[in-house]
Amino acid sequence: xxxxxxxxxxxxxxxxxxxxxxxxxxxxxxxxxxxxxxxxxxxxxxxxxxxxxxxxxxxxxxxxxxxxxxxxxxxxxxxxxxxxxxxxxxxxxxxxxxxxxxxxxxxxxxxxxxxxxxxxxxxxxxxxxxxxxxxxxxxxxxxxxxxxxxxxxxxxxxxxxxxxxxxxxxxxxxxxxxxxxxxxxxxxxxxxxxxxxxxxxxxxxxxxxxxxxxxxxxxxxxxxxxxxxxxxxxxxxxxxxxxxxxxxxxxxxxxxxxxxxxxxxxxxxxxxxxxxxxxxxxxxxxxxxxxxxxxxxxxxxxxxxxxxxxxxxxxxxxxxxxxxxxxxxxxxxxxxxxxxxxxxxxxxxxxxxxxxxxxxxxxxxxxxxxxxxxxxxxxxxxxxxxxxxxxxxxxxxxxxxxxxxxxxxxxxxxxxxxxxxxxxxxxxxxxxxxxxxxxxxxxxxxxxxxxxxxxxxxxxxxxxxxxxxxxxxxxxxxxxxxxxxxxxxxxxxxxxxxxxxxxxxxxxxxxxxxxxxxxxxxxxxxxxxxxx
Amino acid sequence: xxxxxxxxxxxxxxxxxxxxxxxxxxxxxxxxxxxxxxxxxxxxxxxxxxxxxxxxxxxxxxxxxxxxxxxxxxxxxxxxxxxxxxxxxxxxxxxxxx
Numbered sequence: 174x175x176x177x178x179x180x181x182x183x184x185x186x187x188x189x190x191x192x193x194x195x196x197x198x199x200x201x202x203x204x205x206x207x208x209x210x211x212x213x214x215x216x217x218x219x220x221x222x223x224x225x226x227x228x229x230x231x232x233x234x235x236x237x238x239x240x241x242x243x244x245x246x247x248x249x250x251x252x253x254x255x256x257x258x259x260x261x262x263x264x265x266x267x268x269x270x271x272x273x274x275x276x277x278x279x280x281x282x283x284x285x286x287x288x289x290x291x292x293x294x295x296x297x298x299x300x301x302x303x304x305x306x307x308x309x310x311x312x313x314x315x316x317x318x319x320x321x322x323x324x325x326x327x328x329x330x331x332x333x334x335x336x337x338x339x340x341x342x343x344x345x346x347x348x349x350x351x352x353x354x355x356x357x358x359x360x361x362x363x364x365x366x367x368x369x370x371x372x373x374x375x376x377x378x379x380x381x382x383x384x385x386x387x388x389x390x391x392x393x394x395x396x397x398x399x400x401x402x403x404x405x406x407x408x409x410x411x412x413x414x415x416x417x418x419x420x421x422x423x424x425x426x427x428x429x430x431x432x433x434x435x436x437x438x439x440x441x442x443x444x445x446x447x448x449x450x451x452x453x454x455x456x457x458x459x460x461x462x463x464x465x466x467x468x469x470x471x472x473x474x475x476x477x478x479x480x481x482x483x484x485x486x487x488x489x490x491x492x493x494x495x496x497x498x499x500x501x502x503x504x505x506x507x508x509x510x511x512x513x514x515x516x517x518x519x520x521x522x523x524x525x526x527x528x529x530x531x532x533x534x535x536x537x538x539x540x541x542x543x544x545x546x547x548x549x550x551x552x553x554x555x556x557x558x559x560x561x562x563x564x565x566x567x568x569x570x571x572x573x574x575x576x577x578x579x580x581x582x583x584x585x586x587x588x589x590x591x592x593x594x595x596x597x598x599x600x601x602x603x604x605x606x607x608x609x610x611x612x613x614x615x616x617x618x619x620x621x622x623x624x625x626x627x628x629x630x631x632x633x634x635x636x637x638x639x640x641x642x643x644x645x646x647x648x649x650x651x652x653x654x655x656x657x658x659x660x661x662x663x664x665x666x667x668x669x670x671x672x673x674x675x676x677x678x679x680x681x682x683x684x685x686x687x688x689x690x691x692x693x694x695x696x697x698x699x700x701x702x703x704x705x
Numbered sequence: 706x707x708x709x710x711x712x713x714x715x716x717x718x719x720x721x722x723x724x725x726x727x728x729x730x731x732x733x734x735x736x737x738x739x740x741x742x743x744x745x746x747x748x749x750x751x752x753x754x755x756x757x758x759x760x761x762x763x764x765x766x767x768x769x770x771x772x773x774x775x776x777x778x779x780x781x782x783x784x785x786x787x788x789x790x791x792x793x794x795x796x797x798x799x800x801x802x803x
């Protein structure tokens with residue numbers, strides 16, 4: 174055999190490795206798809222007739238499309254056998270966050286109100302993935318309408334963290350992150366409105382990138398807050414993330430906020446970073462994004478990352494972004510305001526759930542809306558719609574929404590000043606490691622604090638990455654490092670992230686995910702516990 | 706003194722067309738009070754001279770060429786409808802009773 178050496182267990186391979194082996198004919202797309210479908214069957218667990226997770230398992234997927242995955246894989250193998258030219262990632266499996274419309278596959282956004290909805294069209298991101306001939310394995314779990322940091326707000330039950338099945342996988346994209354950490358897929362998509370790609374990556378030991386606002390089309394994504402939403406790639410390595418980033422990004426006339434013009438080569442940047450040299454790069458440490466409120470083990474790994482960046486040749490300086498301290502407050506006015514408007518479309522008229530109220534002979538459309546939205550939305554969604562309705566109501570608009578928009582200006586100015594001093598900024602991605610399921614469910618504000626370090630990037634539209642910086646000493650759980658770059662300079666994330674990853678994996682003698690506990694053992698224990 | 710009353714939450718729920726149950730009103734009023742208290746800090750930081758930003762990228766009037774393109778068929782457009790009739794969405798009555 175030549176060149177590429179795939180691991181015996183295909184689910185442990187990188188997307189880059191699989192792509193190379195597939196192109197060389199060392200493995201078939203059907204074999205690769207089947208290996209991942211088998212893994213999903215072994216660790217993801219089951220769901221009841223209503224779609225709700227049953228028993229203790231990863232539950233990363235809301236829907237697995239084994240049949241279409243194998244058919245897509247077979248078509249790639251046939252095309253290759255016929256000598257047709259194929260895109261670089263042809264035959265590589267991918268999981269799609271359930272916020273993205275997929276033609277012919279259910280799309281629920283983690284909500285009851287969309288249960289059973291099968292979109293008649295593909296989101297542009299999904300169309301790009303299909304055009305790249307990648308194999309869609311299924312749709313991943315998420316907090317309802319992407320509102321949450323734990324997947325516990327999914328109407329179909331939480332996803333569990335492969336590092337510890339009693340802990341959260343982050344959110345809203347906990348399903349995508351967990352599917353990667355559980356080796357159910359090498360690649361997954363996410364969306365990030367306040368941290369929904371980066372925080373799940375942080376707490377699962379995976380990599381996730383929120384691109385510059387507008388770099389990836391929002392067409393066909395169920396909108397949460399349109400001025401903040403941005404789709405991006407999730408993977409286990411920096412290079413794999415870049416490979417998917419390239420497939421997802423690009424101008425789309427269907428999205429009026431889609432960027433035009435030059436966009437950097439993120440794959441080349443990831444490869445350049447992997448040489449481990451950061452000579453000439455200035456890294457800014459954001460004073461306001463560490464310290465009080467951050468777990469000790471998280472801070473220790475962060476300090477270590479700074480030392481590694483210095484070793485790699487980077488100059489590390491401290492920068493101050495004073496208005497970041499009110500970013501969370503501004504976000505929780507802007508997001509609910511936009512969300513309350515976006516979610517008005519779920520009116521029980523054209524698609525989705527329709528509930529007839531009891532006690533009325535012939536209900537009006539308005540009564541049907543009220544009953545449907547009461548039955549179809551979960552607690553967190555109701556909370557944010559009411560909050561947004563409040564912030565936008567006359568008498569409060571200027572004080573709340575208006576002030577929040579001014580804070581947004583201040584945050585943009587802080588970023589501009591900081592990027593005048595440094596090429597990239599860094600911080601811990603999340604203030605804590607994965608917390609136990611149920612820990613913050615009754616305290617919405619404590620849950621919101623999970624995104625304190627990730628939110629500023631969304632308010633300013635700048636790109637951000639989270640990648641593993643090791644395990645916290647006190648609990649042995651993954652810690653993430655966040656890298657932020659100026660708008661349009663997404664390549665810098667990959668250059669710096671690639672270098673850090675190269676040095677840390679050399680030091681550890683492998684990836685942080687090599688240390689994820691053996692899931693089959695954990696699942697057997699859970700099964701024994703259930704029968705006892 | 707609470708920032709938001711149960712009655713206000715009830716009114717907002719009506720505006721948002723969500724039939725909240727009495728226990729939900731109680732719970733939400735208490736939670737929103739805590740959240741509003743926390744987010745009120747935004748009112749204290751930006752002066753009159755700071756302009757508002759509604760969007761991360763400065764964009765105005767983005768249009769695409771007005772050309773016919775393929776679109777959903779009528780059947781596709783109706784495929785998710787809770788009720789359809791004669792190629793149209795069938796909706797509950799929109800007027801009050803006579």
